Amino acid sequence: MKNIIKLVCTDIDGTLLTKDRWLSDMTVTAFAKAGLPTILASSRPPQAMRYIQEGLGISGKPLIAFNGGLIIGRNGKQLESNTINIDILETLKDHKAQHHYNLSIYSYEDWFTAQMDAHTKHEMYTTRDTPNIQSVSKTLALLKETKKGIHKLMCMGKPEELDSIITVLTPIFKEKVHFYRSKDTYLEITPKNIDKAKALKKLLATEFDFGMERVIAFGDNHNDNELLRHAKYGVAVKNATTTLKDIADYVSDYTNKEDAVARAIEHFLL
Numbered sequence: 001m002k003n004i005i006k007l008v009c010t011d012i013d014g015t016l017l018t019k020d021r022w023l024s025d026m027t028v029t030a031f032a033k034a035g036l037p038t039i040l041a042s043s044r045p046p047q048a049m050r051y052i053q054e055g056l057g058i059s060g061k062p063l064i065a066f067n068g069g070l071i072i073g074r075n076g077k078q079l080e081s082n083t084i085n086i087d088i089l090e091t092l093k094d095h096k097a098q099h100h101y102n103l104s105i106y107s108y109e110d111w112f113t114a115q116m117d118a119h120t121k122h123e124m125y126t127t128r129d130t131p132n133i134q135s136v137s138k139t140l141a142l143l144k145e146t147k148k149g150i151h152k153l154m155c156m157g158k159p160e161e162l163d164s165i166i167t168v169l170t171p172i173f174k175e176k177v178h179f180y181r182s183k184d185t186y187l188e189i190t191p192k193n194i195d196k197a198k199a200l201k202k203l204l205a206t207e208f209d210f211g212m213e214r215v216i217a218f219g220d221n222h223n224d225n226e227l228l229r230h231a232k233y234g235v236a237v238k239n240a241t242t243t244l245k246d247i248a249d250y251v252s253d254y255t256n257k258e259d260a261v262a263r264a265i266e267h268f269l270l
Contacts, residue, residue: 005036113131216264
């Protein structure tokens with residue numbers, strides 16, 4: 001295996017990080033010993049990924065943010081950006097005014113939300129990112145002025161409220177967006193037809209001299225399905241979804257909290 005694999009691509013949350021939302025010493029050591037190019041691929045925005053790159057000693061290297069919505073090459077060069085038109089906010093603004101869920105709006109390296117509630121504080125803890133606290137109307141006006149699209153909307157709240165969002169948006173935007181539930185209380189809305197595998201293929205074609213046949217990939221959730229399906233060797237951590245385990249070439253006996261990625265790297269690459 002170590003003679004075939006030339007690059008590691010890994011998800012972050014639920015896959016790479018410990019219960020403390022950080023890299024274990026075992027993980028840092030395993031990546032250093034392997035010495036292979038490493039691409040982080042996550043639903044996170046890029047600014048919430050760079051401190052992890054720094055922890056792995058790969059600062060300035062390419063990354064895949066927003067589940068493939070934003071591809072950044074070496075030294076911060078933007079290779080591809082896929083966004084949702086801000087019209088979706090016009091529709092969602094009125095719905096939000098009648099409900100209590102948290103609406104977080106991500107555009108490039110900006111995070112906007114209208115409230116500093118428990119959901120916002122949890123995301124700040126999880127990602128070490130800091131939001132711009134302002135109304136949806138103000139964010140909408142700013143995006144119009146700067147002519148920027150939306151990479152991701154994240155709605156956090158009661159399951160029935162999130163179900164209502166899907167009901168409202170589907171008739172208008174079903175051909176333009178993808179709805180993703182990482183859990184009952186989280187709804188992520190991203191551009192349709194993007195995924196981590198497509199993004200990695202683009203990145204490899206632009207920045208490397210080999211393709212997916214040289215990649216080992218790690219994941220835990222539905223947004224990792226295509227990545228593991230198309231990589232040469234796909235590894236699902238023990239806490240992964242049943243669907244991802246069925247797709248994976250190998251299912252770890254360990255969870256992300258038990259250094260699953262580090263143990264697999266030691267087993268297959270060292």
